[in-house]
Amino acid sequence: MRAVQVVETTGPEHLQVREVPEPQPGADQVLVEVHSIGVSFPDLLLSRGEYQLKPEPPFSLGVDVAGVVVSAPESSGLAAGDRVAAVAPYGGASELAVFGTDSVFRLPDALSFDEGAALPMNYLTAEFALHERAGLREGETVLVHGAAGGVGTATIQVAKGMGARVVAVCSTQEKCDYAQAAGADEAVLLEGFKDSVMALTEGRGVDVVVDVVGGSVFTDSLRCLATLGRLLVVGFAAGEGIPEVKVNRLLLNNVDVRGVGWGGYGMMRPGYLHQQWEALLPMIEAGAVKPPIGATYSLDELGRALVDMDQRRTLGKSVVRVR
Template sequence: MKAVRVTSLDGPRALVVQDVPEPVPGDGEVLIDVHAAGVSFPDLLMTRGRYQRKPELPFSPGVEVAGTVRAAPPGTGLSSGDRVAAFVRVGGWAEVVAAPSEYTFRLPDAMSFRGGAGVVMNYMTAHLALARRARLRAGETVLVHGAAGGLGTASLQVAAALGARTIAVVSTADKAAFARAAGADEAVLAAGWLDGVRALTGERGVDVVADPVGGDRMLDSLRSLTREGRLLVLGFAEGRIPDIPANRLLLKNIDVIGVAWGHLVQEERGYPAEQWSDLLAYYEQGHLRPVDGAAFALDDAPAALARLDDRAATGKITLTVRP
């Protein structure tokens, strides 16, 4: 089979497409013919050896896929030909993958493979962040940084499903329009965003900030929170891990909350199935609408990661593995 491989930790330019043996599924694993694979920030970090998980070279990136079941173990409720999405941790940028059955989920008939390839990690991360970690309540206001990207649009939609008002922070007017189309109630530009948020909330501030960007925004994110607000730390796309001024937490009784879905589900392997049930309900209610970004062929994986790296992406970037 064909697979994208990282041959050295030199970033996207080190990616090559090679012929490799098909995987042999282990106990409890589902063999999947991949139609679409998600492109995510962990993939970019892994090509540079900067992610928490450091696979041995050479390896295939890719943590989420969608396709059809070739073979499934008994007791999973899955059978050959079923349309599924799956989380694979690593190795998803290939024509065939073996995925743990507890991380493999049947797709709704109306959801495309491209949409399915962007649901597992982004929407489950957003669900963990907002429903469980932030304890979001209906009527609260959620601010989302990087709101035009894959995790950003997922966060907007999950927040709306939970009954919250949403404010998107984006870098350009085009991205503001994109975020609104994805479900944001309001959008402000990153330049001067704090003043814009204060105006939108009548100086009250927001209840929750979902921040996958980090860097210089964190201090203003704390300033944007109302009393007993919660800041969700989802990543550091800006490239710098900021310091947290503890006095800001004390004065307004603020919580700073870490969110690491991949680590949590290693210990709670049944949790993703619970999340999938909630997400399917959101989908049926019309809240969950996967936002397709650019699509690239498997051979163009370096360009897909470059699009993510230069912060030009809107929606969920995917690789098309099969038509």
């Protein structure tokens, strides 16, 4: 079978599509015929050897996939022919892939394979961030940075599904429009966002900031928080280094900064990812969660898809189509 592999950790420009042996599932694994692969930030970091996991090359990329079950343990409740989405630290960017039963989810009929491949990492991260880390309550206001990207649009939709008001922050008007189409109530430009957000909230500020950008927006994000507000640190896509916080600001304003490390938490707790998936299903059925798909690519173009994402040329979640 064909798989997209990192042979040397020299970046997405040097990925190789190679013929590799078909995987043989273990007793607690599901074999999936992959139809679509979600293009994810961890794939980019893995290709450069910059991710917290450092598998020995050669290895296959691929964090999010959707496809059809080939075989599954009887205890999983899955059977050959079932449509599924799945997530793993890496290894899904191939024509066939194996996943632990805890990481495979039945895909609702209302969603395509492309949409299924856009769901697991981004939407489970958003659910973890908002529910577990923020303790988001209905009626609260959430500010989302990088709101037109994959994690951003996922966070918008999950926050709306939980009954929040959502303010999107984006670098261009095109991205603002995209974020509102994904479900945001309001969208403001990154430049001067603090003043815009304070005006929208009549000086009160927001209850939760979800920050996948980091860098220079961090301090103004803190200043946007209402009393008892929570700033969630999800990532550092800006590439400007890791920001620091003066803790007296937290004390004076009664606000929190909270880390969001979904993978290290969820994947270490048997059954947790399925609990999260169950929380998403009513949102999918209600139409609040429907992943917006940006660009689509072939298997041979996964490297280009990662470069496009890295250079912020894409909106929503990019997807590689295998079949």
